[in-house]
Amino acid sequence: MTLLELIVGITVTGIAVSAGLAAVAALADRRQQMEDAGTETARGAAQRAEIVAWLSGARLTAEEGGPNFSGLDGLDDQTPMDEVSFLTTSSTPLGAGETIIRLYVDRDTTTRERGLVAAFQEWPGQGRARLQLDSTVGGMDIRYLSGLIGPRGWLPSWISSTLLPAAAEIRLIAKPGTTLPPLLQMPILIPLRGR
Amino acid sequence: MRRGSEGFTILEAVVALAIVGLSGVAALEAVAGEIRGIDRAREAYTTAALAQDRLAAIAMLPIENLNPLPDSLAHGTFAAPFKNYRWTATLRPLFGERDMYDVIVTIDGDRAHYSVATRLYRPGPRAGTS
Numbered sequence: 001m002t003l004l005e006l007i008v009g010i011t012v013t014g015i016a017v018s019a020g021l022a023a024v025a026a027l028a029d030r031r032q033q034m035e036d037a038g039t040e041t042a043r044g045a046a047q048r049a050e051i052v053a054w055l056s057g058a059r060l061t062a063e064e065g066g067p068n069f070s071g072l073d074g075l076d077d078q079t080p081m082d083e084v085s086f087l088t089t090s091s092t093p094l095g096a097g098e099t100i101i102r103l104y105v106d107r108d109t110t111t112r113e114r115g116l117v118a119a120f121q122e123w124p125g126q127g128r129a130r131l132q133l134d135s136t137v138g139g140m141d142i143r144y145l146s147g148l149i150g151p152r153g154w155l156p157s158w159i160s161s162t163l164l165p166a167a168a169e170i171r172l173i174a175k176p177g178t179t180l181p182p183l184l185q186m187p188i189l190i191p192l193r194g195r
Numbered sequence: 196m197r198r199g200s201e202g203f204t205i206l207e208a209v210v211a212l213a214i215v216g217l218s219g220v221a222a223l224e225a226v227a228g229e230i231r232g233i234d235r236a237r238e239a240y241t242t243a244a245l246a247q248d249r250l251a252a253i254a255m256l257p258i259e260n261l262n263p264l265p266d267s268l269a270h271g272t273f274a275a276p277f278k279n280y281r282w283t284a285t286l287r288p289l290f291g292e293r294d295m296y297d298v299i300v301t302i303d304g305d306r307a308h309y310s311v312a313t314r315l316y317r318p319g320p321r322a323g324t325s
Contacts, residue, residue: 044244048247052251152257167251182241182276186244189252
């Protein structure tokens, strides 16, 4: 092999190896992007499904001192800060029994949870748990559909121990400087057992 | 290169390079296939959630507005960030079954197509009841 042949061989091999490494690097970057996007989408889908399942199982109780369906309309410096509390028959982290769920945006710096949080309390029972659903949530706007008082329409709050609304719609708002997973940017619509 | 001398023949070198090249292409194709799989899974999550949203919107319609479906529920395009996704929904009374409806929601995206069918039970007002 002459020196010229050696140089040509090394050059060709170098070009081929560089092209191959560039392709591998581009694919690795793309794979990471897709994996991140996929994880965000799966997270959003799971959280939507959880919230829908909990609220779909909302029910009222005839028992004295039983929990209300309580949807409160709140505002904090122009940011909707609603919260809702209800008794559900759906399965929760506490198990398959009846549970009171409070869905709210946690701004308390002394607690471990941040953003959208669900607090669970066994009913009847003493078991309690809290679950951070999404730390990027900075506000929540909930409205309730009902035709009980006049024509069917959306109401900003709902508190009753005897009646459920026909549906609830939850809009989540991202904290400044953050972005919600795409599936949490879309309002969550939940048909309930009321009218 | 002559037989018996040290080194490779040009044919041996070409075959070796071809094997290395094919292995590289196969490895890259495997990674690309994995990326396509992740993308398909993401699309599936998205379209399933969008279909569930449309089913919820149909389920909360009052009985008098159920059949036929209003245009705003029968078809449309989702708001941002899902502007590339469209839906069509059909609702038909189930033959031979009172108060039962067949509901089909189809979601179409640039690279996705998802259809979900379910049945809805919506009892109407009965004679003699208010």
